[in-house]
Amino acid sequence: MNEVDFQLGEPLAGKRIVVAMSGGVDSSVVAALAARTGAETIGVTLQLYDHGEATGRAGSCCAGRDIRDARAVCDRLGIAHYVFDHETRFRETVVDTFADAYLAGQTPIPCVQCNTGPKFTDLLSLARELGADCLATGHYVRRLVTPTQVELHRGADPARDQSYFLFATTQPQLDYLRFPLGGLPKPRVRAIAADLGLGVAAKPDSQDICFVPDGDYAGLVRKLRPEADTAGDIVDLAGRRLGTHRGIIHFTVGQRRGLEIGGSPEPLYVVRVDAATRQVVVGPRAALAVSAAAISGLNWLGGDYDGPITAKVRSMAKPVPARLDGDRLRFAAPEYGVAPGQAAVLYAGERVLGGGWITATEPAALPAVAA
Template identity: 60%
Template sequence: MTDARINSLGIAKPPAQTRVVVAMSGGVDSSVVAAMLAREGYDVVGVTLQLYDHGAALARKGACCAGRDIHDARRVAETMGFPHYVLDYENRFREAVMDEFADSYLAGATPIPCVRCNERVKFRDLLDTARELGADCMATGHYIRRQDGPSGPELHRAADPRRDQSYFLFATTREQLAWLRFPLGGLTSKAQTRALAAEFGLTVADKPDSQDICFVPNGRYAEVIEKLRPGAAEPGEIVHLDGRVLGRHEGLIRYTVGQRRGLGVATGEPLHVIRLEPETRRVVVGPREALATRIVPVAEINWLGDAPLEAAPEEGWEILARVRSTREPAPARLRPLGPDRAEVELLSPEEGVAPGQACVFYAPEGSRVLGGGWIRRG
């Protein structure tokens, strides 16, 4: 029998005595979470992080955690009648996310700053702020599910696979999961979220989703990196796998593994970027079949399985692995090489496996997320 004292957030208090800090980006998802909880009678405190100077050239209208979005979050709080605070996290965001983003590109990797933002800012620094505010938990608008399992809180994919954000949240630790709540994870469509926003009378009900990285205008990564690291992008050679020098480039930051268009060379055959070599500043290109990868080195692993990572059977953990946010998880074996390093063997080769991207682990059956790590060079 369910304990009647346990509220909808799994806390043994009446909603009115349960303080919830809601991380509000100004978009429809986090706004609906805040409104839902306020309507249920929770003691809601909205917090929005200003992550960069929204008047600077790097920002763009409609980006997460910038000017208009801060205004939208404040209006939601006023509509629903709960307090709202804006915290200046510009310096932390630049040091923890933007600087690494630029340095990773210069080192020939393809980073995912949204993961680092969740890991190092929203789920670390903001979670500390929530505790300081006396909160019982922190809620976000992410599409993912948290479930209590026999060994503690578990992370599960969202009910709507089209909205699932588990790839970007693999670094969430067990300690953080104890504090986090994701009220939208069980919804089966974004239309439900927008319908709730309209029901609550929120002005953001029809607001478009943010598509790009918040500090990268229109997906122009190279421009942002050049502003963050002036003069750091150096030219070099474009080289075929067979050793032929095909041309020159104006910086590794303009290329990613798997890229086909805009290579700046023509040989009469379709060419893709196979790898980037920062030591020699070379872009190595070749035929598509050369992109096929079976063995993926992974580091900085966050493991959410019940048994320790290194307690794997001799043949390794049987998992599903996702090597790109746009790919479906595929059968693989995870072989630990240390407390936070492993080798992932993909049972079927994948193309475009790039250093700097994440490799996220899922249980072979069901929806559980077993963690993940960062892809490194072999």
């Protein structure tokens, strides 16, 4: 296979590659491609859930059936496979953070927390302890080596690009990581798995939030934080009470469904979630428009780049023209659905410049409120 490049120099015999294996088709193909280079290849899986509780769980990763699948792939490839118990660390750094963010009225992105914690920081340390020359993962992003630095770029397949979730990757991490699938479309990856006889070739992809397999985010938060069910008021932009809600964990900025408010002449959306007062503030779509967002924890991969940028403020959104002004990201045109707790990821074309966490927004123009 000459479709991927581990960029370890030639020949690869004598090199050691650790592959982060979740039990899915992507990481399994990475392991197979790594083994075919001639390098010693080791598969490593982090157990992130209670093994007994997770056995047979669909739509997850790094648990139960997935661990067995990863081991079966390694057995077929004739490579070593190790499982490390990271359940406590995952719960503390990802799951608890997810619950606390909802209680704070934010919209969290646990996949970023997982990548910057257990998957990259912890796995990277394990790979170094194993004497590996690199850590390879199945993420759909590209790693380009230039004369001055290593750059992170969007995946070649727009439908699979995962760069939004990897904005917090640091430069030292990027120097050590490899993303062999970044230049491939997903159908090609499945075809490689089938050609190699891997049992996971047709295995469905895991969902975005793997530890909420049934999609009931509020139920998980309620289980972890019983106080999350405290009721409150739904108010309009002027603070007038329009109704009640069962808990702020059921609402995110931009949401329209579930408000159960009648009598409004136009559709109403969640404009703001106030954790202190437990109020859900609603208004017309125009009230969702923001001109700027406050950014914290900026991770910059752009080096000396000082040209035009675009920003992506939701995983499914398109990058839009913007400029970075200190800790403020200012949009060239009003942007909608910008929610505290989400990430703002910055690009120069296909290159990922970095990003940070949205902590607050500035309204572009609030609609007039009747007296």
